[in-house]
Amino acid sequence: QTVVTQEPSFSVSPGGTVTLTCGLSSGSVSASHYPSWYQQTPGQPPRTLIYSTNTRSSGVPDRFSGSIVGNKAALTITGAQADDESDFFCVLYMGSGSFVFGTGTKVTVL
Amino acid sequence: QVQVVESGGGVVQPGRSLRLSCAASGFTFSSYGMHWVRQAPGKGLEWVAVIWYDGSKKYYAESVKGRVTISRDNSKNTLFLQMNTLRAEDTAVYYCATWGSAWSIDNWGQGTLVTVSS
Numbered sequence: 001q002t003v004v005t006q007e008p009s010f011s012v013s014p015g016g017t018v019t020l021t022c023g024l025s026s027g028s029v030s031a032s033h034y035p036s037w038y039q040q041t042p043g044q045p046p047r048t049l050i051y052s053t054n055t056r057s058s059g060v061p062d063r064f065s066g067s068i069v070g071n072k073a074a075l076t077i078t079g080a081q082a083d084d085e086s087d088f089f090c091v092l093y094m095g096s097g098s099f100v101f102g103t104g105t106k107v108t109v110l
Numbered sequence: 111q112v113q114v115v116e117s118g119g120g121v122v123q124p125g126r127s128l129r130l131s132c133a134a135s136g137f138t139f140s141s142y143g144m145h146w147v148r149q150a151p152g153k154g155l156e157w158v159a160v161i162w163y164d165g166s167k168k169y170y171a172e173s174v175k176g177r178v179t180i181s182r183d184n185s186k187n188t189l190f191l192q193m194n195t196l197r198a199e200d201t202a203v204y205y206c207a208t209w210g211s212a213w214s215i216d217n218w219g220q221g222t223l224v225t226v227s228s
Contacts, residue, residue: 001172034213038155045205045221046147046155051214089155093213097160097169099145104154 002026004092004102011108012080020105021072022090028071033092035073037066040087049088050075077107085109112136112217114189114206119222122196130222132189132206137217140164140184143209146191148202149221156202159191160209174200196226 003025012018022035029035035053038046048057050066053073063079073092077084090102118130132144146158159170159180168180179192189206203221210216 036210036212036214038215040155045218046215047218048210048214048216051210051216052212055211057210057214057216087154091157091215097167098171099157099160099213099215101147101155101157 002094002100004090004100006088006090006102006105008103009106009108011110012077012084014080014082014109016080017076017078018080018107019069019074019076020088020090020107021069021074022092022102023072024092029068029073029092031068033073033094035066035068036091037064037073037075038089038091039084040089041085046089080107080109082109112208114208114217114219116204116206116219116222119204119224121225121227123228124197124226126196127192127194128196128224130191130193130204130206130224132191132219134187134189134206134208137208139182139187144180144182144189145207145209145215146180146189147205147207147215147218148200148224149205150199150202153202157215158204161189163209193224196224198226200224201226 037050040046054066161180205221206219208217
């Protein structure tokens with residue numbers, strides 16, 4: 001069973017920078033997993049932030065950026081704002097029509 | 111604008127069945143693959159199933175394979191999720207979403223809550 005791991009939580013100061021990662025329990029994340037990132041606030045559906053590693057979805061501010069760092073996908077928030085306080089999830093495409101969500105990271109801005 | 115609206119959730123006893131629906135509007139439904147994703151109370155997101163734009167291919171998470179069937183009616187712009195032999199661990203908000211760019215998931219609905227309890 002494939003497990004996609006993310007940090008459980010991160011804290012960042014307003015205006016600060018934080019990098020969240022998305023890794024595989026076995027193996028490395030690459031562009032061929034088409035990593036995507038989603039933001040979710042309590043009681044709301046997820047919002048698509050990034051797809052195909054580093055392409056921002058329509059309307060997403062450029063303080064959000066995606067990349068591959070080492071053997072993991074990464075989401076960087078540069079200049080964090082109070083309303084960035086959310087849960088963030090990654091998704092990897094595992095091939096053969098199968099997708100796996102990461103465990104999620106709760107980001108606190110304080 | 112693109113909109114997907116889920117319905118059909120509710121309280122159901124263990125072992126029973128339930129069919130969820132997702133009504134799509136604001137886009138050419140028959141041109142898009144569609145996903146179901148679920149979220150148990152207080153937990154993370156779990157991908158459930160995907161169906162190709164024409165219904166020709168369907169894929170499922172291992173946790174639901176054999177108990178769940180995804181289908182669509184392109185003439186009615188509607189996506190379905192038939193869930194059988196429901197278990198307590200199937201309790202979740204079920205989201206419908208479109209196939210986004212480059213193997214992503216996009217245009218999420220508000221979700222419908224399924225509670226499996228006796």
